[in-house]
Amino acid sequence: MSDIDSAAVRDYLTDLQDRICAALAAEDGGADFVEDRWQRPGGGGGRSRVLSDGRVFEKGGVGFSHVFGDQLPPSATAHRPELAGATWQALGVSLVIHPRNPYVPTSHANVRFFIAEKPGMAPVWWFGGGYDLTPYYGFDEDCVHWHQTARTACAPFGADVYPRFKRWCDEYFFLKHRNEPRGIGGLFFDDLNAWSFERSFEFLRAVGDSYVPAYLPIVQKRRDTPYGEREREFQLLRRGRYVEFNLVYDRGTLFGLQSGGRTESILMSLPPLVRWEYNAQPEPGSPEAALTERFLKARDWV
Numbered sequence: 001m002s003d004i005d006s007a008a009v010r011d012y013l014t015d016l017q018d019r020i021c022a023a024l025a026a027e028d029g030g031a032d033f034v035e036d037r038w039q040r041p042g043g044g045g046g047r048s049r050v051l052s053d054g055r056v057f058e059k060g061g062v063g064f065s066h067v068f069g070d071q072l073p074p075s076a077t078a079h080r081p082e083l084a085g086a087t088w089q090a091l092g093v094s095l096v097i098h099p100r101n102p103y104v105p106t107s108h109a110n111v112r113f114f115i116a117e118k119p120g121m122a123p124v125w126w127f128g129g130g131y132d133l134t135p136y137y138g139f140d141e142d143c144v145h146w147h148q149t150a151r152t153a154c155a156p157f158g159a160d161v162y163p164r165f166k167r168w169c170d171e172y173f174f175l176k177h178r179n180e181p182r183g184i185g186g187l188f189f190d191d192l193n194a195w196s197f198e199r200s201f202e203f204l205r206a207v208g209d210s211y212v213p214a215y216l217p218i219v220q221k222r223r224d225t226p227y228g229e230r231e232r233e234f235q236l237l238r239r240g241r242y243v244e245f246n247l248v249y250d251r252g253t254l255f256g257l258q259s260g261g262r263t264e265s266i267l268m269s270l271p272p273l274v275r276w277e278y279n280a281q282p283e284p285g286s287p288e289a290a291l292t293e294r295f296l297k298a299r300d301w302v
Contacts, residue, residue: 004125004197006089009113010066012201013093016111016208017064020095021049023212024062027219030055033062038262043068044089048265052272055100056223061268062095065261072116073258086118092129093208094252096269097215102235103225105135105142105183106242107215108269110252111208113201125197127204128190130165131211132173133218134183134242136235137287138295142218143184147301149214150187153206157199165189170298175245181296182245186214190251234288239274246270 021033031054039045046065051057068089077084092112099106111129133146147166154162169188174181187207192200246253246269256266282288 004115004123005201006091006113006115009201009204010091012205012208013091013111013113014064017047017049017062017093020093020109020212021051021062023216024057024060024097025051027216028054028056031057033060036265038265040067040260040262042260043070046262046265048262048268050268056104056219058098058100059272060095060097062093063265063268064093065265066091067259067261069259073255076255076259080124082121083116083118083124086116086121086124088114088116090114090255092252094269098239098271099219099223101223101225102136102227102231103222104219105133105222106239106271107131107133107211109208109211111204112252113204125193126190127192127200129204129207130169130187130189131207131214132169132183132186132188133215134238135295136238136291137231138184138291139222142221143295143301145217146184146186146214149210151302153210154187154203156206157203161203162187167298173245175241175249177248178241178244180241180292181298182241184295184301185298233275234282236273236275237277237280238291239271240276243270243274 025032028051031051033049033051036048037045038048044067046063048061048063051060070087072083072086072088090112092110094110096108097106109131113127115123115125117123135142150166151162154165165187166185169185170181172188173183173185253266
């Protein structure tokens with residue numbers, strides 16, 4: 001492998017998209033992903049896959065993109081001004097799964113690679129990504145399983161990796177205007193290039209490959225839990241927090257929109273149904289109140 005092998009990254013990411021879609025479609029058992037291939041006017045393209053109105057998953061989006069251009073958007077050069085005027089490539093797989101049953105949490109994962117090149121300057125590259133879990137009704141064993149899987153994926157890369165990226169996830173997926181986390185966290189890392197390309201790419205693969213083992217056991221455990229209108233309404237309210245984060249804070253969403261990305265693909269992660277209710281507050285002592293009182297607190301789950 002050469003020092004920087006973007007073709008190998010692309011091959012891995014397209015295969016990862018295939019494997020994740022196959023696993024989720026098999027779990028749903030009633031719907032499959034519809035693929036939409038697209039081209040970006042400014043350069044590159046991708047393939048968006050969406051599962052709609054399934055038995056288990058109300059909506060799932062798993063997208064691969066490989067886009068490039070001659071000018072980075074402001075969101076990318078704000079903290080790296082030396083990259084202004086550089087040509088760039090961005091490759092990634094991003095997914096969000098919105099389950100039908102409120103007792104099954106929403107999950108998000110993203111793995112990506114970025115490289116910028118400019119005459120007279122060594123190539124600038126990094127990896128980023130991670131995954132996080134957004135329950136509506138919390139279960140300790142689900143949170144422990146999610147974080148244990150993440151810790152196991154990080155273990156070969158050093159004892160400090162999981163705690164560092166777990167903390168970064170807690171800090172990143174935080175709605176400042178609500179003063180609350182989006183969910184129970186997981187892993188988040190960005191600008192990863194302190195290791196060699198080969199080692200960094202190996203870590204990306206470890207994270208990407210651990211998503212399905214982290215999520216599907218939770219889906220299988222909760223998918224048949226009985227629920228009623230109360231749980232459904234609470235699920236839709238909490239989905240509103242998800243939308244708020246993606247549209248206000250998420251770096252990937254902002255980069256995609258500012259760089260002339262394909263809006264349908266960028267926003268395919270949004271839930272199909274959501275609601276906002278003025279000053280909605282859960283009943284004290286209720287399972288709904290337990291979400292914010294117990295589970296939406298940064299803590300060490302493993």
